[in-house]
Amino acid sequence: MAWLFLLPSLVLFLLFTGLPVVAALVISFTQWDLFNPPQFVGLQNYTSLFNDRIFGQVMGNTGLYVLASVPIQIVLGLLFALGLNRVIHGKTVLRIAYFLPVVTSTIAAALVWSWLFNTNFGVVNALLSAVGIAEPPKWLSSSKWAMPAVIIVSVWQNLGNGMVLFLAGLQNIRQDVYDAAALDAARGWKRLWFITLPLLSPTTFFVLIITLIGSFQVFELVFIMTNAGPANATNTLVFYIYQNGFQFYQMGYASAAAMILFAIVLFITLVQYRLQNRWVHYG
Amino acid sequence: MARPTRHSAWDWVIFIALLAGVIITCAPFAWMISTAIKPNAEVFRFPPTLWVEAPLWDNFLRVFTVIPFGRAFANSLMVTGAITILQLIVCSMAAYAFACLQFRGREVLFLIYLAALMVPSQVTLIPNFLVVRNLGWIDTYQGLILPFAFSSFGTFLLRQYFKTIPRELIEASRLDGCSHWRIYLFIVLPLGKPALAALAIFAFVSQWNNFLWPLITTTKPEMQTVQIALSTLQGQFNTDWPLLMAGSVLATMPVLAVFILGNKAFISGLTAGSFGGK
């Protein structure tokens, strides 16, 4: 009986998730350009990746993006949630406003920000010259400033996600615990540090994991804003997978890169689950 | 507790910070709309202005004539709508089995479904592409729809909600002679409406914005979705900013409307699934 209910999901799951995971691993051991039959090459794709100078750059870019974008998103998201939690009227409207970028298509967001970052006619540089910066960055056409621009947009787009989750977490903390803290002289920063943050830690844990995993998958922003340029300065792991698979038709090589993405995500998740009992408090 | 005199300074700081946040968050939208209705003379003016002196609505019409944007819009509606409906059906059936039925291997299978949340979609991208290509589904609706008809996240979300339905209700219906299909259709689904609504909005928003999959599985302009059409527009008219912004406005409107109307359900779904993300 139960299996009848499960049948549609099982078929779809096996066809589009279960088998493909295994297949991706198998393909990563082959050389395959889609036109000729695949050839088994063992670990060659992986060794090539490690000797691939561009791949090294790609991993560096991705790491930089994650290390900058994730902490900013989490800290800002938490601060805004703490602020919003104190607002009494208009909380819903503010929450919707902060969340709009999250539901906006990344393509549209990337387009509008490309325009805002336009070197000669963009708003960002207009503001920078208004505050007296004589030679504002060339942003997307500068190999130095393209990545910071992408990071800024990612923070803008994803901030609301963490914030909404933090806000829900804050609203889950019981008032009577705050009352007890008031009687125990835990006020202001002390209350934040000793009561609010520890009780929020399950949410922080969750937000950290999904933000980290999401960040490793950055693609559309780079695709639209910089097309991975200039000179691969913003080429990231998923873009590299796409590029090798669907522009260079190196399915094996792209799959090997995808397996590395998978390994990173698995590693982060497992490490976090191991570490969580050191700092996450479940009520 | 909250003595207004002591906290008012802080409250102002917070208020100003929140307001600044809202301005930064919403300014790009304002700029998107403003540029979309600017004549060229105003677009390339320095310093740029938000206010448009001579608004021009032509750009919205141009989007539909320079590329088959109307067709792309219809495709997106079709694909997103179909995925949303299929996810509701497939996930609710699976969730019903996990939440309300006893069977061997239930926990293991559920764990496997959950583990799938940790697999980045880019990992399965190439094998899925090969499957769809071998089935001859490149440039077809089924190729765009079926890979997303099931969602682990949706199953998890619905199962958590279905579990809160009192067991007695289901047992009482069993005693009244209801089959599992009847219980699923007439008890669990109606009671599960809030979770189904959350999933529907969630699925709609994320699928409307889906980009990578339609990028690699569509080649003909008439099968493109809105997001692909928008990136094509950028490829062909990369300095025609009013046109690009008009396209962006059009591509963004449906999700923003759905989100603003259903924001409560959406956010409750997001936070209830404190496990597994987009």
Add this chain to the structure above:
Amino acid sequence: MADVQLSGVQKAYEGHRVLHGIDLAIEDGAFCVFVGPSGCGKSTLLRMIAGLEEVTAGVISIGGAEVNDTDPADRGVAMVFQSYALYPHMNVAENMGFGLRMTGTPRAEIDRRVSAAAETLRIGELLRRRPAQLSGGQRQRVAIGRAITRRPEVFLFDEPLSNLDAELRVQMRVEIAKLHKSLGNTMIYVTHDQTEAMTLADKIVVMRAGRVEQAGKPLDLYVDPDNAFVAGFLGSPRMNFLSATVSNGGATLSDGQIIALPPLFASPTPGTALSIGLRPEHFSQPSEPDAWLDLKVDVTEHLGGTSFVYARGPGGEEVIIEQRGAAPEQDQIRAGFRVADVLVFDADGQRIR
């Protein structure tokens, strides 16, 4: 040690008044119980004394000093919450010592006081556990221990026993009474349970709809209530009320039966509507009954040592009669009482003495 004084204390939420000017003096070392039905404002009043709610009008002073604008932590009060409100991320010892830690007490002193409190409450072996690993009764002890550790002038209890099962409730009630005896602090205790109020209090404050109905010693309120509400609220089973009108020589019940009234200071004019109050135990074999009621019996409950007869009064009012030993099964009962035990209330429920 400190007394607590309330004068003209009011509370309003967005213009809606929930407390209408409370005047109350709680002596140093007293065990004062606020009792009343839910929504009467008793918890709000307690939270105002704690400093968790702002005072809309009036003055609250503790130990002679006005505390209206004093921070909760600086009032010398500790509170035990209905839900215990333990910090879920700290173990028992950390929970108990948290207040001292926040005020910068040295580590050794905290440890000393925590273990002293733990010993008093016999929770020494729980100190390393988290609240989630404790039973309801254990959490309750920890919550009390947390209050003791702070050595407050005044203890505040907000319905502390309502989440416990019946047996544990009685046990903890006795412990709280013992604690008051050994510590000797002022304690203010909120409950909706009149048994807790009667057994624990030196002073009961009966509240209704944001007002104090009567305050005083438990037995004084029981024997000599100011109004029908207090009379009915205290005592279990509750007092019986019979409607009557004043006539010459007594009160006429709805079936015409006339019963004598105790001597009243203000004798009401004939024809006025009255309510006659008699407690169930007043029917319980008084040595010399001097008045009788003829009642129709609905049902009899046998508790062993006593029985309760549920009967119908002349106007159809339910009348509960307590009888020693086993009551015989009967359809009619002639219940005797002493006129001196009768309480008389006017139509508004105010006592006529």
